[in-house]
Amino acid sequence: MTLLCTSVDDAVSGIADGSTVLVGGFGTTGMPFELIYALIRQGARDLTVVSNNAGNGDTGLAALLAAGRVRKIMCSFPRQTDSWVFDELYRGGKIELEVVPQGNLAERMRAAGAGIGGFYTRTGAGTLLAEGKETREIDGRTYVLESPIAADVALISAHTADTLGNLVYRKTARNFNPVMATAATTTVVQVRHVVEPGELDPEAVVTPGIYVDRIVRVPS
Amino acid sequence: MTLLCTSVDDAVSGIADGSTVLVGGFGTTGMPFELIYALIRQGARDLTVVSNNAGNGDTGLAALLAAGRVRKIMCSFPRQTDSWVFDELYRGGKIELEVVPQGNLAERMRAAGAGIGGFYTRTGAGTLLAEGKETREIDGRTYVLESPIAADVALISAHTADTLGNLVYRKTARNFNPVMATAATTTVVQVRHVVEPGELDPEAVVTPGIYVDRIVRVPS
Amino acid sequence: MSAVSPSVVEHTGRGPLGRDEMAQVLARDIPRGAYVNLGIGQPTTVGDHLSPESGVIFHTENGMLGMGPAATGDAIDPDLINAGKFPVTELPGAAYFHHADSFAMMRGGHLDLCVLGAYQVSASGDLANWHTGEPDAIPAVGGAMDLAVGAKQVFVLMSLFTRKGEPKLVSACTYPLTALRCVNRIYTDVAVFEITGGDQVLVRETWGISFDELRTRLDVPLAAATP
């Protein structure tokens, strides 16, 4: 059952210290800013965060890093022109980094959501990022065994939800949000609009409500 | 590049004897009947067919089986009240059957389309359908290694295509069609309507045109 | 700790439940708002005993959440069927998806509950429901193995005895298995069982048979459930 929350603070309640938290978005597009600020207020620490980037500027995920709440980050592209918060923490040895090829990041979360125990991919074979990982020759090519990334919580953003939790997104703000919704025990979504069941086109729903635990509307 | 064909016979041209052919549909819903009849006229034989069922009544896939063109069928649910064509061929030793759990059928085709060399699933562990397959304990549970199902051709149906090959489906006629579109070297689609690029909602496209090689409109 | 003692509710004054009553008893135990998949055949009838007010949302593995009741008359749409290939309807808030997404949902542990028929269930929860094992049988598994391993809870709906009087709740299945240790509860015409993973199968309720008589007819260690 999907719960419609009246505040972002309600929406992030109960997130425990030490949780693994998926944070949607690609750069700042599709990032659930208001949920991240609520998580900062909520106070959970020692978090492992999975997100494509390691924060931009001083906002959103960067603010969570700056608040000292993140022990480890798993991402594909930490280094950016505006990733100074992460850069300083990393160079100071204050945050652990696991660089994951972007496709593996997405597929490993999909695996967690889909009950796949592990999968073989060519991505990374023969590179530093496959060091120590099991490999297998399949049809003459080398594949690397990758494991699911399951999380305690996903914080994502969408464009519109119905009250059953069905979600649609807008343009490239979709990005990691739908796959993250499938991979977490508790999925929390900030949306710009909430409508009644029947108002979304059933053919166009991207995330069915079964994946959504809490919704909160934020001003757009 | 997607080719708009003027006849179903053009659409199935060049399918070679011995091909592996994915056939969309769940029962008769979403089944590409006209493409199957064109394939019968085209004459390719010794086919391996992958489809959820093994034909219903005397139409569609059942007609292809009755024409003696299919050497082997991979499906999840061959036995139905109206599967008499298959039943007789099978009992007469005239067709090979590989029963695949429905989720493995879908996931193995997805793997082929997604570049996954193999994956571990709990489905089938400890059963006849996993006999002889590699298994692995992951977090205390037994998983079975399953391999991709890649095909030469997919024959599928959709509701509407634009001329770039973007597809939308209708209700549960969607079923296996989108995943089959990703798993074949050549994907052939019969549609009820063809529209210009820009007429489909980009947020609601289910199969992007990159997966579609040939489109043909059939009367609805 | 609860002070409630284990006990079996025995409805001995009446005969075994009819097929419709069995479905009704099971439906009563489906939590409000649950996401549920009903297997083909008798399990499908459980839906007839759940009102819209239950908030239960039905999944059908051929690609839909928010499936409504069977379609009749003009509402029949050949593009809208359930897993048993019968015409159904769409409720407000429905969503369609393709087969790979549908089975990812099932296998990823997102469905709260599935209801399946069975040839046999073992005391440890092994399920046999896809293949008689007879040499001339044509095997057909459909989505049963995926549901059995994937749903958070698996409820079986079946008669407790075959027409020949052989029990279908057994110490070990003799039919080919669907999945190991997956069944949580068994709803039958004469009793409701809980499988706990321990040595004993728990009995919650009986109809037309006493708990003691049930014990004599099954080769499985039974105990009373805590209500």
Added chain:
Amino acid sequence: MSAVSPSVVEHTGRGPLGRDEMAQVLARDIPRGAYVNLGIGQPTTVGDHLSPESGVIFHTENGMLGMGPAATGDAIDPDLINAGKFPVTELPGAAYFHHADSFAMMRGGHLDLCVLGAYQVSASGDLANWHTGEPDAIPAVGGAMDLAVGAKQVFVLMSLFTRKGEPKLVSACTYPLTALRCVNRIYTDVAVFEITGGDQVLVRETWGISFDELRTRLDVPLAAATP
């Protein structure tokens, strides 16, 4: 067999190509109607040299096919960006999808071509473009490894020599690898190369340098390509 002999087109009368000219030379070789992913940085500029009439359809790994040119002014939409996180536009016939679907498309071999920058490429087509290997560098791979193994063809766009004059087409990469044996062609400021998987790298065209001089400056066996 074709009767055309191997030969190198030498544009010795002029200097090396500028960055824009390099992109133009590469763009000329993209087949009509191809599905193409342009890597971030210089590869993105290749799009400026392809007209809508080319039928080329651009993929961006953050979830879109049918990406149009950069957005400016009122057309800028924060929800519509490319892989380099710059605002872009949508063309008629576009489609959006999520990251797992986008990378399934890339890794499953559906893109006809990707264009990537590089630190080094080896004679056998090994690519190094994600990590300098310096101890204080923060590694960031993005989608480079997925594109390199997944696209049907990989074109590299880079200057042939570093600022210090060291060749970037090498017998074996010294930088950390992105993927093994994945590059098909290299478009540089002074020459275009084809990697065939054989012992020799083929040269198609040179600018401001002769084929003979190129041979002396690279520690890689070169041969003339068949035009």
